[in-house]
Each structure stands twice: as C-alpha cells, then as structure tokens.
Amino acid sequence: MTELLMIMQTNKDTEGLRYYKWSEFDCKYEEGSAYKFMERKPVLLLDGYVTKTRYELPVILAYTSPKGADKLSLPSRSSHRVGFAIRVKVLNEKKRMSLVSYLILNGVRRISFNDDSVYFDTDDLKGPILSSRFEG
Numbered sequence: 001m002t003e004l005l006m007i008m009q010t011n012k013d014t015e016g017l018r019y020y021k022w023s024e025f026d027c028k029y030e031e032g033s034a035y036k037f038m039e040r041k042p043v044l045l046l047d048g049y050v051t052k053t054r055y056e057l058p059v060i061l062a063y064t065s066p067k068g069a070d071k072l073s074l075p076s077r078s079s080h081r082v083g084f085a086i087r088v089k090v091l092n093e094k095k096r097m098s099l100v101s102y103l104i105l106n107g108v109r110r111i112s113f114n115d116d117s118v119y120f121d122t123d124d125l126k127g128p129i130l131s132s133r134f135e136g
Contacts, residue, residue: 016044018051025062025086029071038063038083041122042108046086049102055095057088060117077126079110085121104130 012035013021025034025043034043043062050057063083064074079085090096090113099118103111109128112119 016040017047020047020050020059024059027063027065027068029068030065033065034063034083037065039122042084042086042120045103045106045108045122046088049099053095053098055090055098057090057095057099059086060089061085061087079121079123079126082123084123085119087117087119089116090118091116 013023015022015035020043022035022038022043023032025038027033046057049055061072061080062085064072064078064080066081069078069081074080088099090099096113096118100111100113103118103120108120108122110121110123110126112129112131114132
C-alpha cells in the first residue's frame with residue numbers, strides 16, 4: 001500500500017510537466033504547497049522554455065506560504081504569496097535575455113532581471129513592468 005502511495009505522489013509531482021517537478025516550486029515551510037496553490041501558467045511557461053532550450057534554470061523562489069512570506073519579509077501584495085511569481089537563477093547573460101524574450105513573446109507583462117536571476121509573474125491585477133534590478 002505504501003508503494004502505491006509513493007507512485008501516486010511521484011506522478012502528482014510531475015503532473016503536466018516535462019522538466020520540472022512541482023516540489024521545486026514549493027515553499028520550503030510547506031511540502032506540497034506548489035501543487036496545491038501555485039498558478040499553473042507561470043510553471044507551464046517555464047517548463048516549456050526549459051524543455052525547449054535544455055537550459056538548467058534552478059528555481060530560487062516561487063510559491064510562498066504566509067509563514068514563508070513573513071520570514072522572507074515579502075510585501076503583503078507580493079505575487080509569490082498567491083502563486084503567480086517565479087524567480088529563477090540565470091547567470092549567463094545570453095540565457096537570461098533568451099528567457100526574457102521568450103516570456104515577452106508568450107504574453108508575460110511583468111518581468112524583471114538582474115545579473116544572476118530572472119523574476120516574472122502572471123498577476124493580471126498588477127500593471128506591466130520590464131526592469132532590471134526589480135526585487136518583486
């Protein structure tokens with residue numbers, strides 16, 4: 001019975017994804033939180049991009065539970081709190097610009113980047129941004 005439960009959990013962790021696992025988007029204070037609370041659109045966009053390019057882009061921050069957001073001192077209106085935002089590590093400038101271009105072409109209106117990461121969200125309740133050095 002335990003083996004079946006493990007198989008079901010593994011399938012759930014990769015459901016709809018080709019490269020990532022839902023657990024990579026979890027809040028570190030709440031296991032399984034990304035699968036339950038993360039919006040599908042930003043995750044599927046990133047998964048599609050990485051599948052297409054084969055670039056390894058580690059997730060730095062995605063969904064944050066109320067406890068996690070408070071520990072990180074995220075603002076109350078942070079898109080990470082509602083599962084709309086993702087920040088990935090991208091050290092290579094060419095890869096960073098490639099990801100930004102992909103996001104723009106796929107309709108993402110809120111993108112920010114710095115020398116080592118790209119932040120984007122699909123929160124339609126907020127106005128568009130395209131900036132460097134924005135901290136989400």
